[in-house]
Structure formats: C-alpha cells, structure tokens
Amino acid sequence: MAERNPRGRPQRRPDQPPAAPGTATRRSALALLDAVLRKGLPLEAALDSAARxxxxxxxxxLALAIAAEVLRRLPDLDDLIDSATQRPLPDDAKARSVLRIALVQSLVLGTPPHAAISTALPMLEGGPRRLVHGVFGALLRREATLPEVPTLPAPVALRWAAAWGDDVVTSASRLIAAPPPLDLCFPPERPPALEGVSFAPGHLRLPRGQAVAGMTGYGEGQWWVQDFAASVPARVLGRGEGRRALDLCAAPGGKTMQLAAAGFEVTAVDASVSRLARLSENLERTGLRAEVVTADLLDWQPSEPADAILLDAPCSATGIFRRHPDVLHRVRPSAIAALAEGQAAMLRRAAGWLKPGGTLVYSVCSLEPQEGEHVARAFLAEHGDFRIEPPRTGELPEQLQPSQEGFLRLLPGLFEDAGGADSFFIARFVRERG
Structure with a gap:
C-alpha cells in the first residue's frame, strides 16, 4: 500500500515507478467526474477546483474534454466494463471511473492504449490496479468498440420519449456524440468576413474546434459566440427603434447584445457579479451599450415600465446537453419541479413591469415540458390581460413552426444535418391595451 505524506495524499514508494507524464491531467478528469456524478455539480463550475x-x-x-467525453458515453462505457468483469463494480467505485477515463481515451479520443493505461493506473494508489489493467487489456484484445450513436441515460430517455416521442430521443442520441459546431451572432447589417452556413440574418455557423480569440473580427468586436437556438428569444422581440427593453437573468450577455444591436435601450439584470463582469467585457469588446444592474429580480424594481421584456429564466439546461453533457447525469425531477416554480414566480413579477401593448418573451433552454409549456399555460390562465402571439410568417426560418397553442418548441433534430441546435422553449406574450 502507498504511504501517505503529512497532508494525507498517497506518496510513491521508492520501488514504484514515477507516474507517467499526463497523469495529473487524468487526475483532474477523475475529480471532475466525481464532482458531477457524486456531488451533482455542473462540469464547468467544478473545473477550477478539479484542475487547480x-x-x-x-x-x-484536456481534462475537461476527457470528462465530458465520458459523460457523453457513460451508459455504453459501463456496459463495456460490466461485460469484462465477473461481478459488477459499484457505480461509484474509483476503479470504474478510472476505467471509463482510460477506455474513452483509447476508443474515442485516439490516445494510444499504452498511454491511456499508463496514465490511469497511478490514480489507483493502493487500489485494484491489476483488475483495472486486466479489464482494459481484455476489452482491447477483443477489439471492443463503443456504438456510433451513444445511449442516453435511461431516466432521461424515458422522460423525453414520454414527452416528445422516440424520434426525438434518437435525434438527441445522435447529437450528443460530439460537441456542437461554433455559432456566431452579429448585427445583420455588419456581417464578418468569414465563410460558413447561415440560418438567418445575423447568424453564421463554423466548424467546431477553432480558437475563437484568434478568429477574424473577434478582437474588433464584430461578433460574439451564441448558439442559433439561443438567439431566437431575442429575435422574436423584433427591432428596437429606441424602445426600452429589460433583459432579465441576462448574463453572460448574448441576448443583451442582440437587443442592443437591434436598437433597444437595454437594461440587463442578473444576480451574478462574476457573470455580469463577463457581460460588461463583451459589451466593451463589441462597442454595444446597455445599463448593467446586479440584482435578484424577485427583489428588484425597475424605475419605469418597459416596452419589451426578455426573461430567459434559470432552468435545468437539459436542452443544451450537446455542449454540457453533465446535465443528463445530475439533473433530477425534483430539481426540475423547483426550477419551474422559480420560473413561474419570475414571470409573474416581470409581467407587472410591462407597458400595455408591450411584449414579454419567456424562454428556457430545457427539454422538460414542466419548465416550458406548463409554466406558460399557468401564466396565461392567471393573467387575462396577456395573450400569446405566435411568430409570424417570415420572422424566423421556416423550420421553426409554432405549436397549436402558439408556443415555439425547438427539439433535437432541428438543423441536424448542419450540426443541430440547442433545444429551447419560447413563448411570446403581448399585454392587451386598456
């Protein structure tokens, strides 16, 4: 067994070989998986601690990429591991997580097998190294592979199949196989000098994997990164023409910049100081203007009513699983229910800040009807002076069609041939005059 140093960390015995280069990165990946699967933390929120x-x-x-790839393919990795052990390892066993990391590197990320296992075994000080080495070797000798289309976690697949049907689950499974492409947003009248695919004015899609900060136009503030689906809520508010808009829960600022670029006088409100700092940096880089307010909107009060309000409310974020696969493993039904209650409270409060004849957009990047449709229906039932206003012909790409109720539900499968899009719910309400 490895000795321990005074701080309690395993200490290498003199007869043990030194850890292979890159082991520290794999330790960070292991800590990230533990943060998500055992503690329920968001992957990127855990990065600073795990990679300190x-x-x-x-x-x-690399640590983040390894952990994310494991989370994209977790059910299939576990099936492989279980096929090579006489008795299943506990779900939270360190040996299982180490095997997940070694296998995903070798089978998906292209790491040579010897490098994958040599950086994995040192993470098992005093643990079952022989078992892990044996399982890894057995799977490689039989030329084991992972399915091209990953398997979604069973609770998620069952929930989405019940809500949207099996075709949506199949599309979601295909989309989670790889990180999404890069979407840029910009003022439509000032397109950047870049080549890509456009779904609508002010949008450009580029292949993923490019270094954003070094791309043409970034330093000059010509564009910002924003998934196309995330741009739709601000799009349905139309042109600003000097009207006053509130962007609630605004950080990190993509929608604030859209509204400012569209000619609105924008007040951006968010409770997070750090996220608002990023919003302010983006405004400075792009040369766009907005009033930035640090406040909890359930306590805050605007100085005067607004012509337009955008509430992109805190939610489960299950609709952005392509870029944040951790949401599929840590978001529970109880959290979804609590978030929906919070959205309803925010929507009720925001409604009182809108002028008669004004427009209120409520959106969530969620695939849970409890957070989208249910909240919107309850709001309409409680507020007789509001009506739903579906998108009009020509306002959005023809692939985005409202439901019979007039809501927009962007599901997996949208633009799939071009790399897909995040999943959103969007409702546009108008307050009646008089």
Missing part, C-alpha cells in the same frame, strides 16, 4: 494543480491551459482543456 494544472498550470497549462491545454492541460485544463
């Missing part, structure tokens, strides 16, 4: 021993940005990025 990594000084190079590329090592932090």
């Amino acid at each position: 021993g990594l000084s190079r940005p590329e090592d932090r990025a």
